[in-house]
Structure formats: C-alpha cells, structure tokens
Amino acid sequence: MTERALTTKPITTAGTVIGIGMGGFVDGILFHQILQIHNMLSARIPPDELIGAKVNMVWDGLFHALVWTATAAGIAMLWRAMKRADSLLSGQAFVGALLMGWGLFNVVEGVIDHHILNLHHVYEPMGQSVWDWVFLAFGATLIATGWLMIRDVRRGMFGGR
Amino acid sequence: MNRRLLRLGALVAGASVAGPAWACTLCHSQTGEAVRAAVFGSDFWANVGTLALPVPVLVGAVLLVRGVSP
Numbered sequence: 001m002t003e004r005a006l007t008t009k010p011i012t013t014a015g016t017v018i019g020i021g022m023g024g025f026v027d028g029i030l031f032h033q034i035l036q037i038h039n040m041l042s043a044r045i046p047p048d049e050l051i052g053a054k055v056n057m058v059w060d061g062l063f064h065a066l067v068w069t070a071t072a073a074g075i076a077m078l079w080r081a082m083k084r085a086d087s088l089l090s091g092q093a094f095v096g097a098l099l100m101g102w103g104l105f106n107v108v109e110g111v112i113d114h115h116i117l118n119l120h121h122v123y124e125p126m127g128q129s130v131w132d133w134v135f136l137a138f139g140a141t142l143i144a145t146g147w148l149m150i151r152d153v154r155r156g157m158f159g160g161r
Numbered sequence: 162m163n164r165r166l167l168r169l170g171a172l173v174a175g176a177s178v179a180g181p182a183w184a185c186t187l188c189h190s191q192t193g194e195a196v197r198a199a200v201f202g203s204d205f206w207a208n209v210g211t212l213a214l215p216v217p218v219l220v221g222a223v224l225l226v227r228g229v230s231p
Contacts, residue, residue: 154231
C-alpha cells in the first residue's frame with residue numbers, strides 16, 4: 001500500500017474561508033456597529049437619520065449573513081480536513097491561512113466597495129480618504145504575513161524547495 | 162408525559178411566533194413602512210448584486226490559495 005503525501009491544502013483552504021468570514025465580522029462589528037464610522041450603503045444612504053440608519057441596518061444584516069455563511073462553510077471544511085488521512089494539521093499553516101483570509105477580505109471588499117462601487121468608505125464623514133488606503137495596506141500586510149507563515153511550513157515539508 | 166411535553170413545546174413555539182409581532186416597535190409604524198419602501202425600492206436587486214459582488218472574487222482567491230499551498 002502506498003502512503004499519500006501530506007498536504008496543507010485542506011487546512012489552508014478551510015483557514016482562508018474562515019479568515020474571510022471572521023475578517024468580515026471584524027469590519028461589521030467594529031466599524032459598522034461599535035464605532036459606527038460607516039455602514040454597508042452609507043455613501044448612498046446617509047445613516048444620520050432614523051430611516052437611513054435602519055435601511056443601512058438591513059443591509060448590514062445581509063452582509064453579516066454572508067460572512068456568517070462563509071464562516072460556517074469554513075468550519076465544515078475544517079471538519080472534513082481533520083478527517084482526511086493526507087491532511088497535514090499544521091497550526092502555523094492554519095493561522096497563516098486565517099490571516100490570509102482576513103487580508104483577502106479587506107483587499108477585495110476594499111477595492112470593490114470602497115474604490116470601485118463607492119458603496120461606503122472606512123471613515124464615511126471624510127468620503128474616500130487615506131483610511132481606505134490604510135484598510136487596503138493592512139489587508140495586503142495580512143496576506144503577506146499569512147503567506148510567509150504558509151511558505152515556512154512548505155520549507156519544513158520539502159526542505160526549502 | 163410526551164403529550165405534556167408536546168403541549169409545552171406548542172405553547173413555547175406559539176409564544177415565540179407571536180412575540181416578535183408585539184416586540185417590533187416599528188413594524189406597524191410610518192417609519193417601518195418607509196424603511197421597507199426604501200429597502201425594497203427599485204434599486205433592491207442592484208444593491209443585492211453589489212453586496213454579493215465580492216463573493217465570486219473571494220471564491221477565486223480561495224481557489225488560488227488552495228492551488229499554491231504546499
């Protein structure tokens with residue numbers, strides 16, 4: 001019987017999807033709800049009166065439903081990864097993938113929603129501002145950090161190749 | 162015993178269904194109607210589309226990460 005080579009693919013896929021979901025929760029909980037510096041459609045529908053605030057609340061809820069679904073899907077993938085015989089259960093690869101997912105969320109959501117569609121901006125009172133670029137830069141840093149962590153696991157597996 | 166549990170369950174289910182209708186302070190108000198009109202206006206599907214637009218890009222990114230992972 002031949003042994004299957006170990007791979008981090010199942011755990012990095014699960015970690016990235018969970019990271020996307022949890023990155024979305026950071027955005028929604030911290031920026032939309034606690035700090036209230038923007039909402040899902042705050043560049044189009046100002047949330048500074050009751051109806052506008054409640055309409056944005058509905059769209060924030062749909063956004064949270066999407067990131068909840070991503071998190072749940074990631075947990076299901078993690079469960080399957082744990083049961084695979086060829087899955088390398090590396091904590092470093094998993095945490096790296098979580099950071100990568102969070103960073104991917106920031107970059108993709110930031111480019112599409114903040115810069116292309118102008119649905120909202122990080123600090124809405126300023127419109128498009130330096131904070132939108134800080135958001136993207138933070139996302140890119142998370143992706144780079146996550147990738148370095150995953151690459152480090154690869155070096156351990158293949159001896160630097 | 163099972164019948165009593167069933168009755169209790171039905172009571173709790175009934176109360177939980179009826180509860181939100183009474184608890185919702187704005188459902189039957191002008192504000193509630195204005196919110197529903199704004200959410201389900203002519204731009205509803207456009208807003209759904211823009212909300213969902215990052216999803217296929219993120220799915221592609223996840224597949225890319227999977228592809229390059231060791």
